Amino acid sequence: MPIATRSPAAPNAPRRKPGIGGFALAVLVLVASTLLVVIAWNAARQNMLRTAQADFRSSCDEVVELLASRLVNYELTIRGGAALFASMERPTPAQWHAYVDGLDLANRFPSMVGLGYAASVGRYQLERLQIDLRDSGRGLLTVWPRGVRERYAPIVYLEPRTAENLSAMGFDMYYDPVRRAAMERAMREAAPRMTSRVKLVQDLDPRVPAFLLYVPVFAGGVAPETPLEREAALTGWVYAPIRAERFVQVALAPVKRSVRFRLFDITDGKPELVYADPVDPRAAPAAFHHVVNADAYGRRWRFEFASASLFDAVPGLAPLRTALIVGLLASLLLFGIAWSLAQTENRAQRLAAEMSAAARRSEARVQALNRGLEARVETRTRELSEANRELESFAYSVSHDLRAPLRAIEGFSRVLEDRHAQALDTTGRDYLHRVRSAASRMSELIEALLKVSRVARGDVQPEALDLSRMSADIVAELRAAESDRQVTVDIAPGLAAQADRVLVRSLLENLLGNAWKFTRDREAAHIRVGVEADGRTFYVQDNGSGFDQAYVDKLFRPFQRLHDDARFAGEGIGLATVKRIVERHGGTIRANGAPGQGAKFMFTLEEQKQGSEHYFDPK
Structure with a gap:
């Protein structure tokens, strides 16, 4: 009876075209994948924008805090000078110079042009002040701008005594309305007060922005209760002229900022620019903006911050845009795959049947x-x-x-x-x-040959071995055989291995026997048995006659000897036996030595199973 077989489809049979359902499924895949890609891209983009904006605002707050902290340092420095004037009627120029010199303004406060003192005198007290200063050896104080006024506040002290600061000596700061307003507020409120933007008398360029910080000095060092009493007790002001641009640079030097800002004084309602970072006109528009208002010693400051351009402020957007393009291309690819799958459905079924038959034949x-x-x-x-x-x-x-x-x-x-x-x-x-003698030697070589052949026969019977105790037994036998020798033997405690007892006993007998034999010429013979830091490489070391490292490969060959038979008798088979025993346990052996400096033989046995101990526990 013939066996029925399934014939393959005719190669010239017309291919079935995918129907409307296959095309609709492909379009659905395209729409769904594109929608998912766009939604995921937009969610990731918004998350990056929120994170970048939060980092930007945090950087803005950090800038404001650093500038405020720097002003506090200036205030403390000026208060120290005010305390010096309050502690004595008027310090000498040398005392004031010593105080300011100790502050090291050039290094600690490079934005401060100096630290000075302006005396508060009336029209009839000015001449007395000039006479006192002349009598103290400072010469005649010329107050400028000239003119008769009810009250004067000339600069009497100003350190360091640079050329530009000397040019400001005698300037009546009460003459300038901006300075006078800050000085009067400091006097009335008995607190440090700051001016709006001013031009320092030390600067020739009026475009250099600066401001001054004043601390009032009262007679006796204590501010009276009422403004009228404070005005009567006022002796002057300790002040510091500060250039705004240098102030910002020094205050923000510890941080690497990625934001730029402009600083306005808005105390009087009309914004007055105090500082502005340079702007590249070719730069792209900023991605984020932020405004922070802050109070600074009687002034109201407004910080207008701007970030870098969008792709610089949010560096993850460029890869995200690439991911969007890749996602859209992947959507098109999925559409093509779905359409291809719809076209090849019948062919896939036929190929599956053919592959099943081929798999059975392969099996x-x-x-x-x-x-x-x-x-x-x-x-x-x-x-x-x-x-x-x-x-x-x-x-x-x-x-x-x-x-x-x-x-x-x-x-x-x-x-x-x-x-x-x-x-x-x-x-x-x-x-x-x-x-x-030759016949005896030949007999010994035959016996050695038999030993080698016996090592290669039989099965390895591994068991837990205490190598420390086994080594001690072998050394005891060697001492009994040569009781007249004095050999120091150090055996590390707890040496253990999983190996064949008979073979390992033979291995140690050969290694320790060699060490015992080749230390015969040493007055202080020393043998050590231990394990390396890896916990699995054992060694036998001696300080005997040693060997030349260039001939180390001959050590483990049968009947190969590196020493004279007259001095050290032997068959040349011991180390060959040791190597066979180690290799039968799946280990390795190597040797190091030098003539007259001893030898060290290091060997491993079968690797310990995971979690097994490398040291013998006598309990």
Whole structure:
């Protein structure tokens, strides 16, 4: 009976075109994805704008706080000068110079042109002031602008005594209405008061904005209760002329600001510009604006802040715009994908059926390959077992077949030496001794060869081992064998490993035996057994004869020796055995040394499982 099969579609069959439903679905995907992209973009944009605006306003508040803090520092400095005038009737020029010099205005308050004192005198007291100053050795004080006025406030002290400050000496600040208004308010309210924008007499350019801060000085240092009493007790004002531009630069130097601002004095209703940051006419419009009003020593200041352009103030907008473009392109891509899926629906179903059949065929091939691989592995395992048995048989045959003639050589040479030694001369007896020594050496090499072959046989039986105790037992045996030797042995406590007991015992016997043997010429022989900082690399170190590091690769080869047999006897098989034991445990071994400076052998055994301890707990 024939098996029925499903024939593939004819290659020339007409393709089915997607219907109205497929196109509608593609359009719906386009509209929905575009809408989602725009909504997400707008939400992210608004969030960035709000965050940037909050940061901008925070920066504005920080600017205002820094300027206010700087003015407080100026106030404290001026109050200190007022306290000096209140503590004595009138300090000498030297005393005033010493006080101002100690303030270090050039470095601490570079925007202050100086620190001065203006005396408050009436028309009939001016001449007495001039006489007092002349008698103190300061010369005649010339008050300017000239003219007869009811009250004068000439500058009497002004430090530091620069050329521009000396030119201001004698200036009657009561003559200027702006200065007089601030001075009178300071007197009436017994508090520091500031002027609006003024031109300092030290400045030739009237466009340089500045202001002055006054602190009144009363006789006795205490302000009376009423304004009339304060006017009678007033002796003068300690003041500081401050250039506005330098004041802003110094106050805001500690911060890196990204906002620019203009400062207006709006106390009298008409805004008067005090300071303005330079503006690049080619710069884009600011993204944000903010206005802050603040009171400053009797004046009302208005700060008009402006941020950088939109993309500079909100740097995340440029990537966001790119994300919008990418999102719209992705929407178009989704539309194309949806349309393509609608076109290829039938083809996808046909391909799915073909792929299912191909998958079943591939699965069958994989199963066949697995069966073949299992058979090959079994064959190789059987061949390896047979090779191991043949190797054991060969080693046994070699040892048996070689030992028989060696025993005959050794036996006959002994008989010859015992019975016929007198018939031989000295040379003959020496030759006979060499024959017996060579036979003994050959026997030892055969025994060593058997040891190597035995190490490679058998299964590794790992168990928890106390390497510290095992090393101590081996050292005790070495001491018993050579009780006349004095060797210092330091064994780190708690050394532990998961390994085969018999093999590791052989490993330590070889390493410690070598260390014991090669320290024989040392008066202060020293052997150390421990573990490195990684907790898994053990080492055996001695201060014996050592070896040349250039020949380190020969150490672990069978029958390779780097020392003279006359000084250090051996078969050259111990370190080869050690290397095989370490490799059977999945570890590594290396050695460092130098001639006459000892040697250090470092080895690892099978890696500890996660969470296992590297130190033996005797409990």
